Amino acid sequence: QVQLVESGGGLVQAGGSLRLSCAASGRTFSSHVMGWFRQAPGSEREFVAAISRNGYSTSYADSVKGRFTISRDNAKNTVALQMNSLKPEDTAVYYCATRRAGWGMSTSKDDFSSWGQGTQVTVSS
Numbered sequence: 808q809v810q811l812v813e814s815g816g817g818l819v820q821a822g823g824s825l826r827l828s829c830a831a832s833g834r835t836f837s838s839h840v841m842g843w844f845r846q847a848p849g850s851e852r853e854f855v856a857a858i859s860r861n862g863y864s865t866s867y868a869d870s871v872k873g874r875f876t877i878s879r880d881n882a883k884n885t886v887a888l889q890m891n892s893l894k895p896e897d898t899a900v901y902y903c904a905t906r907r908a909g910w911g912m913s914t915s916k917d918d919f920s921s922w923g924q925g926t927q928v929t930v931s932s
Contacts, residue, residue: 809833809921811903816926819893823930827888829903829923837861837881838908843888844916845899845928852902854914856888866914871897893930900925 810832819825827843842857856877857866865877874893879886886903904919913919 809836809839809905811905811921811923813901813903813923813926816901816928818929818931821893821895821930821932823893824889824891825893825928827890827901827903827926827928829886829888831884831886831903831905833884835908836884840906840910840912841877841879841886842904842906842913842919843877843886843901844904844919845897845901846925847899850899852916854916855901857912857914858886859912864912866912868914890928893928895930895932898928898930900927 813829815827843855844852845855846852854868858877858879862879874891876889902925903923905921907920
């Protein structure tokens with residue numbers, strides 16, 4: 808089981824930037840598709856971005872496309888989410904997640920098996 812720990816959340820004004828990071832345990836990090844999801848109060852957890860095992864393929868929710876960038880460093884077992892031009896509607900708890908080793912890209916939260924504890928992102932207007 809991969810253990811995931813997110814960091815980098817905080818309070819930022821609209822239009823600002825934040826960079827989230829997720830550190831993963833284990834020696835099979837490069838075998839896992841990684842994803843970021845978010846959950847606002849009273850809402851379902853929703854897909855934000857995903858990245859393939861080798862980092863060559865990425866996928867984004869329409870709501871963040873052009874503003875957020877997902878990246879990974881397989882040598883350091885980390886995945887990051889660079890968030891620019893933040894909006895108040897981006898306010899949520901952000902979760903890092905991983906699919907089982909060897910499985911392909913997905914945007915469905917039901918396809919991700921391991922989750923971090925989440926980090927709060929608050930964007931003020």
